[in-house]
Amino acid sequence: xxxxxxxxxxxxxxxxxxxxxxxxxxxxxxxxxxxxxxxxxxxxxxxxxxxxxxxxxxxxxxxxxxxxxxxxxxxxxxxxxxxxxxxxxxxxxxxxxxxxxxxxxxxxxxxxxxxxxxxxxxxxxxxxxxxxxxxxxxxxxxxxxxxxxxxxxxxxxxxxxxxxxxxxxxxxxxxxxxxxxxxxxxxxxxxxxxxxxxxxxxxxxxxxxxxxxxxxxxxx
Amino acid sequence: xxxxxxxxxxxxxxxxxxxxxxxxxxxxxxxxxxxxxxxxxxxxxxxxxxxxxxxxxxxxxxxxxxxxxxxxxxxxxxxxxxxxxxxxxxxxxxxxxxxxxxxxxxxxxxxxxxxxxxxxxxxxxxxxxxxxxxxxxxxxxxxxxxxxxxxxxxxxxxxxxxxxxxxxxxxxxxxxxxxxxxxxxxxxxxxxxxxxxxxxxxxxxxxxxxxxxxxxxxxxxxxxxxxxxxxxxxxxxxxxxxxxxxxxxxxxxxxxxxxxxxxxxxxxxxxxxxxxxxxxxxxxxxxxxxxxxxxxxxxxxxxxxxxxxxxxxxxxxxxxxxxxxxxxxxxxxxxxxxxxxxxxxxxxxxxxxxxxxxxxxxxxxxxxxxxxxxxxxxxxxxxxxxxxxxxxxxxxxxxxxxxxxxxxxxxxxxxxxxxxxxxxxxxxxxxxxxxxxxxxxxxxxxxxxxxxxxxxxxxxxxxxxxxxxxxxxxxxxxxxxxxxxxxxxxxxxxxxxxxxxxxxxxxxxxxxxxxxxxxxxxxxxxxxxxxxxxxxxxxxxxxxxxxxxxxxxxxxxxxxxxxxxxxxxxxxxxxxxxxxxxxxxxxxxxxxxxxxxxxxxxxxxxxxxxxxxxxxxxxxxxxxxxxxxxxxxxxxxxxxxxxxxxxxxxxxxxxxxxxxxxxxxxxxxx
Numbered sequence: 099x100x101x102x103x104x105x106x107x108x109x110x111x112x113x114x115x116x117x118x119x120x121x122x123x124x125x126x127x128x129x130x131x132x133x134x135x136x137x138x139x140x141x142x143x144x145x146x147x148x149x150x151x152x153x154x155x156x157x158x159x160x161x162x163x164x165x166x167x168x169x170x171x172x173x174x175x176x177x178x179x180x181x182x183x184x185x186x187x188x189x190x191x192x193x194x195x196x197x198x199x200x201x202x203x204x205x206x207x208x209x210x211x212x213x214x215x216x217x218x219x220x221x222x223x224x225x226x227x228x229x230x231x232x233x234x235x236x237x238x239x240x241x242x243x244x245x246x247x248x249x250x251x252x253x254x255x256x257x258x259x260x261x262x263x264x265x266x267x268x269x270x271x272x273x274x275x276x277x278x279x280x281x282x283x284x285x286x287x288x289x290x291x292x293x294x295x296x297x298x299x300x301x302x303x304x305x306x307x308x309x310x311x312x313x314x315x316x317x318x
Numbered sequence: 319x320x321x322x323x324x325x326x327x328x329x330x331x332x333x334x335x336x337x338x339x340x341x342x343x344x345x346x347x348x349x350x351x352x353x354x355x356x357x358x359x360x361x362x363x364x365x366x367x368x369x370x371x372x373x374x375x376x377x378x379x380x381x382x383x384x385x386x387x388x389x390x391x392x393x394x395x396x397x398x399x400x401x402x403x404x405x406x407x408x409x410x411x412x413x414x415x416x417x418x419x420x421x422x423x424x425x426x427x428x429x430x431x432x433x434x435x436x437x438x439x440x441x442x443x444x445x446x447x448x449x450x451x452x453x454x455x456x457x458x459x460x461x462x463x464x465x466x467x468x469x470x471x472x473x474x475x476x477x478x479x480x481x482x483x484x485x486x487x488x489x490x491x492x493x494x495x496x497x498x499x500x501x502x503x504x505x506x507x508x509x510x511x512x513x514x515x516x517x518x519x520x521x522x523x524x525x526x527x528x529x530x531x532x533x534x535x536x537x538x539x540x541x542x543x544x545x546x547x548x549x550x551x552x553x554x555x556x557x558x559x560x561x562x563x564x565x566x567x568x569x570x571x572x573x574x575x576x577x578x579x580x581x582x583x584x585x586x587x588x589x590x591x592x593x594x595x596x597x598x599x600x601x602x603x604x605x606x607x608x609x610x611x612x613x614x615x616x617x618x619x620x621x622x623x624x625x626x627x628x629x630x631x632x633x634x635x636x637x638x639x640x641x642x643x644x645x646x647x648x649x650x651x652x653x654x655x656x657x658x659x660x661x662x663x664x665x666x667x668x669x670x671x672x673x674x675x676x677x678x679x680x681x682x683x684x685x686x687x688x689x690x691x692x693x694x695x696x697x698x699x700x701x702x703x704x705x706x707x708x709x710x711x712x713x714x715x716x717x718x719x720x721x722x723x724x725x726x727x728x729x730x731x732x733x734x735x736x737x738x739x740x741x742x743x744x745x746x747x748x749x750x751x752x753x754x755x756x757x758x759x760x761x762x763x764x765x766x767x768x769x770x771x772x773x774x775x776x777x778x779x780x781x782x783x784x785x786x787x788x789x790x791x792x793x794x795x796x797x798x799x800x801x802x803x804x805x806x807x808x809x810x811x812x813x814x815x816x817x818x819x820x821x822x823x824x825x826x827x828x829x830x831x832x833x834x835x836x837x838x839x840x841x842x843x844x845x846x847x848x849x850x851x852x853x854x855x856x857x858x859x860x861x862x863x864x865x866x867x868x869x870x871x872x873x874x875x876x877x878x879x880x881x882x883x884x885x886x887x888x889x890x891x892x893x894x895x896x897x898x899x900x901x902x903x904x905x906x907x908x909x910x911x912x913x914x915x916x917x918x919x920x921x922x923x924x925x926x927x928x929x930x931x932x933x934x935x936x937x938x939x940x941x942x943x944x945x946x947x948x949x950x951x952x953x954x955x956x957x958x959x960x961x962x963x964x965x966x967x968x969x970x971x972x973x974x975x976x977x978x979x980x981x982x983x984x985x986x987x988x
Contacts (some may be wrong), residue, residue, distance in 0.1 A: 194971055209980070213987050240979070244972045253967070 104152050109268075111145035112228035116207070116267060119238040122258060123203055128186060128250050132177050135254050139169035142211040144262055146175050146268055155272050164283045165264065173257060180294050181250060184301060192245050199245055203238050210234035217270070235262030247302060253293045262284055264318055325375035325614025326383050328450070329406065332371065333447055337438040343436030353432040354421050359793075361440050368447065371411030375403040376818040382453060390769070395515050397432040397453035400821040404662065405450045406577045407717065407818070411804060412570050412669045414442055419677050419797025420563035422790070423684070429476040435561075438475075442468040442567065451577050455504035455514040458579075465575065466493040466543075473560040474475040485555035492552045496542025496671030500579070503535035507587055519587045529588050532597050536583040536601070544576035544632045544826045547606045548941045554613075557625035558689065561746065562680020565621060569628045570673030574665050577635050581658075584643060585826040588633035593742070596644030599636050604755050611762040612913045615769065616937050617907035618691050620679045623770055624672065627715065630763060631668045635661050637756060638730050644740070645733075646827060653736050655820075656845050660729035662819045663808075667722030669805040671714035674769075677798055678708035682774060685787040691770075691902035700787040705775040707798040712771045714805045716764035720859045722808025725815075725843070727760055728853060732845050762909070777933045778896040802902045810855045863926055903935065910937070918943060 118138040125131050143166045150158030192199065207230075214230035236259050243255035260282065324333075339361045346352050377382070380399035387394050398406075420439065424432055445464035452458035470493070474486035508514050509522040524532065537546070545553040557565045584591065610629030617623035638661030645654035679689075681704045688694055698705040714721035717728075734753035740746055779785060790798065808815055813835055820832030831845065838844045846851035910917065918938040924931030965971075 209983075213983055214988075237980075240972070240976050244969050244976060247969070 101152065105147055108145055108148050109153075109228060111141050111148065112265070114141050115235055115261075116231045116238075117143070118201060119235045119242075119258065119262070119311065120200065122244050122254070123199055123238055123245075126196075127155070128181055128248070131251055131254055132174060132181070135176040135177075135258055136170055138258060139165060139174075139263055142265055143170060146263065149268055149272065150181050153272060157276055158268065158272060160276065161264075161268070161279050164279060168256070168283050168287060169261065172287065176290055176294065177250070177254070180297070184250070186248070186250060190267040193247055199241070203241060206237040206241060207234040210237055229266060232262055232266035232269055235259075235265060238262075239247070249293070249297045253290065253297075256289065256293075257286060321354070323364055324381045324398075325378060325403075326381040326396060327373050328371045329368060329375075329398065329447065329647055330383070330385075330396075331453065331726050332364050332368050333444045335367075336361060336444045339364065340440030340444075341728070342439040343433040343440070345433070347431045353436050354424055356434050358417050358421035358424075358439075361436075361443070362414050362421070362797075365410045365414035365417055369407055369414060371816065372403045372406035372410055374881055376400050376407065376656035376821050385457075388456065392456050394457040394460075395453040395459070395517075396448075396451045396615065397516070398451060400818075400825045401578070401581065402450045404818060404822050405574060405665075406447055408574060408666050408669050409443070409446050409571050411452070412673050412801070413567065413630075415797045415804070416563050416566050416570075416673055416677065417797070418504070418800060419566075419794050422596075422793030422797070423563055423677075423680055425684070426801060429454075430471075430477075435472070435475055438468050438471045439564070439567075442472060442564075442572075446571060446575055450578055455478040455501070455508070455516075455517045455519075458504070459497065459501060462497060465572065466490065466497065468593055469564070469572060469873070472564040473556050473568075475564070475929070476559070478922045482559040482791070485559040489552040489556040492542050492738045496539045496549070499535045499539030499542070501539075503532050503539055503583060506532040506535065507583070516587060520589070523589060525578045526590065530589055530592060530595070531784055532588060533584055533592075534598075537598065540576040540583075541602070542576075542578045544573050544580075544635075545606070545629045545739035546602055546632060546636060547609055547629075548945055550606065550610070550629050551946060552942060553629055553718075554622050554625040557628070557676075558621035562621075562676050562683060565625075566673035566676035569625065569676060570669040573628060574669060577632070577639070577661075577665060580639065581826065584639075585646070585658075591643050591647045592646055593647040593745075596640045596642070596647060597732075597745070599640030599643060600752055601751075603633045603636025603638075603640055604752055604759075605633070606630070606636060607759045608755060609916065611759050612909060613768060613937075613939070614915050615762060615766040615909040616917070618902045618906075619689050620691055620694070620770065620774060621676070621689055623691075623766065624675050624679065627675075627763065627766060627809075628668075628672055630759060631664065631672065634727070634730065634756070634759065634889075634981060635664055635668070636869070637752070638664060638733070641730075641733050641737070642827070644737075644745070648741055651827050652831075652834075652846075653739070653830040654827050655823040655831045656729065656736070657733040658823050658827065659816060659819050659831045659845070660726055660733055662822060663722075663729055663815065666806045666815070667714065667726045667805070670801050670808060671721070671723055674711035674798065674801040674805065675708060675715060677794070678704055678711060681794055681798075682787075685789070686784055688781070691773045693781050694774045694784065695777045695896060695899065697784060697787055698775040700779075700785065701775075702787045703795055704798070707795075707802055708775065709803055710802045712767040714809070717760050718764075720809040720862070721805045721852075722853050723805075725809060725812045725853070725855075729845060731756065732851055735851075736846070765909070769902065773900075773902045773905065774912075777899045780896045780899070790946035792944065810859065811855070812855060813840050816843075880967060896969075910935075916940070917948070 115138060118134055118141065120132055122134045122138070125134060143162050146158055146162040146165065150162060183242070192203075210233035211230035214233050218227060218229045239255050239259035239262055242258070243252050246252050246255065264282075327595070339357050343353055343357050346357075375398055380397060381398045382398075385394035385396060408690075409569065417439075422524050424435060430438075442465065445461045445468060449458060449461040449465055452461055460550040467490075470486055470490045473489055474482055476482050477486070504514060504519075506528055507519040507522065507524070509519075509524055509528070511518055511522070538549075542549040557569060560568060593749060607630045610626045610631075610633055614623050614626030614630060617626060638657050641657035642654045642661060645657060681701065682694065683689055685701060685704075686694065686697070697739070710721065714723040716724045717726075719725075731753065734749065734756065737741060737753075738746055740749070816835050817832045818832040820835075824830040834847075835843060835845065838848055841856050842848070842854045843848070910919070918940050920938065921935045922933065924933055963974075
């Protein structure tokens with residue numbers, strides 16, 4: 099009985115993840131996007147812990163711990179400090195207007211579910227039905243990177259894409275080998291650092307974080 | 319221990335010595351005196367060793383070795399047979415002279431630091447020797463590319479000048495296009511066995527279609543290096559750009575490695591020869607020779623003139639090779655051997671006289687700082703050494719006895735005289751025309767050389783500063799004299815020179831010309847029979863010298879006391895000055911008129927009302943406008959089209975990845 103509830107809760111967490119992805123896609127304020135990202139990380143941790151408990155896979159606890167430290171604590175703090183120092187809490191610009199983005203997002207979700215169907219059938223994991231959601235999260239985050247004109251939301255899109263990947267790995271195969279996970283966690287941290295430095299550089303050069311300024315770097 | 323070493327081992331040791339000398343140059347990057355007075359002469363000494371070892375190796379049976387270098391499972395196979403030994407002997411002998419000259423030539427503060435130049439120079443020599451030694455496609459390509467790269471850096475040693483960088487780029491580009499064709503040629507030759515050793519290629523029986531494909535690829539690939547039309551355009555740019563010893567090596571020796579490759583592929587690796595291959599080589603060679611000599615006659619830059627003359631000589635080599643292929647295809651081995659002997663003889667003699675001429679221009683360039691013929695003149699008085707030495711090169715280049723150029727061109731014409739024996743009547747009609755054209759080329763080459771020598775060294779100096787020109791230093795003289803000696807030996811002892819060449823033709827065709835030649839005694843060269851044609855160089859020399867001195871004595875006796883000293887070429891007009899002499903442009907004018915369709919000329923005549931009349935003429939190469947510029951324009955247009963992808967917008971780039979990802983996923987789903 100307990101077991102069935104737990105499996106249900108995994109599906110619940112998965113749908114929360116998807117909802118959060120949509121929320122991030124539609125949100126204009128950077129501060130809120132960061133909050134949503136933190137929330138997404140927390141949901142991911144919770145989902146991983148549940149999967150670990152249900153399947154008795156101990157290494158998933160470690161994965162959950164790493165995710166908690168990096169994506170729920172360290173990176174959000176870094177991002178908060180970043181936007182404080184850059185003084186960009188408000189973001190109004192998207193390249194495509196929000197309703198259109200949402201519609202494209204729905205199409206992507208349908209596509210992702212369709213794509214995951216045969217893979218999910220093959221998988222014997224208890225969370226196999228959530229694979230489509232994980233793929234949809236990846237695609238939606240990618241979409242977010244494309245539609246945002248400012249650098250900070252793009253970074254968040256990148257990080258959230260990594261969340262989706264992680265969830266896909268958990269749901270399809272009970273997570274990746276530990277080495278790979280460590281590597282990815284480290285990569286994400288380094289990526290944030292580099293992008294942070296990069297953003298400061300952009301602002302120093304152009305007095306704005308609008309990445310459209312980078313178009314001027316193109317050689318004619 | 320030492321006695322047990324094979325020739326090949328000795329050659330490898332000597333190549334190692336070259337690399338050591340070059341590496342020492344790197345450690346003594348800016349110690350100019352050490353590099354020029356110790357390292358370059360040392361390198362020259364090694365050249366001499368290479369020459370001697372290779373010369374004795376020609377008469378030995380082939381030796382092979384496997385070097386454990388390179389990628390795992392792909393060692394370097396090396397093989398020293400008569401063909402490679404002959405080319406190595408040419409590299410060594412010419413390299414010795416050039417190295418000694420280079421010791422006195424390179425000056426401080428000219429572009430690349432001397433130590434680096436020394437390294438590139440010796441690497442260049444080593445790679446040329448190893449190209450010739452290579453016995454598998456892998457080693458060959460590695461060495462071929464090393465040769466191209468080291469010579470590229472040598473060409474661009476004055477890289478601060480934009481025109482030189484441009485010339486170097488053009489050279490590298492064409493060298494690489496050629497290298498691709500060579501690689502494809504080897505790919506065809508290995509016949510899908512996956513084994514790229516030359517040994518395996520020799521054993522393959524290719525169909526006539528694939529043989530022809532391999533042959534044509536080889537002609538294209540090696541032609542790009544040799545400068546066969548229409549791939550010649552890098553030659554007149556790169557040779558003037560390079561320092562003179564480098565142009566001497568490139569023109570005298572490096573172009574020959576391409577000839578070597580072509581010989582190796584068409585006579586050794588391919589087991590059959592088709593008659594139309596010979597016709598293609600003949601036609602290409604003829605056009606190249608004619609084009610080269612006509613352009614060299616109208617040049618006003620002395621090194622460009624020599625570069626075009628190199629194109630002409632490469633054309634003659636191709637003609638010889640083409641005849642060889644033609645005769646071989648009809649199984650007329652003796653005649654094929656004669657044609658190939660002419661070709662190989664010309665390889666040696668061109669190597670000597672062309673490097674001699676390039677070095678001569680180097681001395682002139684250093685003494686005067688001028689490459690433009692219009693600003694030179696009368697240098698014989700100030701630089702007698704260089705002038706006399708260059709005269710030898712000029713005579714050899716014009717194909718006059720008693721120098722090497724005569725023997726090879728004579729042999730070539732001799733082999734044309736035997737073409738009526740060919741079984742194809744169509745060829746029989748056409749080939750006399752080719753022979754006549756070759757004779758025309760020889761005559762025009764003489765014209766170009768008269769212009770070269772006359773405008774630089776005779777007459778009056780066209781600039782005041784030329785009076786300060788100094789003669790070459792002793793090291794430069796030593797190098798020049800070595801090459802002069804080479805020209806003389808090649809001209810005076812043809813029977814002895816044909817001995818080693820005969821070994822090569824015996825290897826490639828199975829017939830040794832030396833057997834017939836030897837029978838007539840050591841001083842008389844009669845390639846087929848004494849009744850047909852013979853040449854006795856020593857007799858010629860004695861008679862020529864005797865009549866010369868007789869004439870001098872007669873003149874002295876008859877005109878005793880009536881000698882009158884006057885400025886040369888003043889046509890009896892006492893107020894003549896340097897501006898009234900025939901100029902380089904003027905000398906080339908008749909050729910420019912006669913062969914008008916060959917050039918793309920842009921002549922600007924002044925109108926009668928011009929205050930300051932200016933006359934200018936620029937002579938351009940049709941091939942630029944016919945082939946290269948259209949290709950460049952197309953490439954640029956395509957690149958622009960592709961360049962539209964590059965928007966500079968990160969979102970668009972992300973969109974590209976996104977669309978690709980979705981497309982791949984759809985593909986997977988289907």
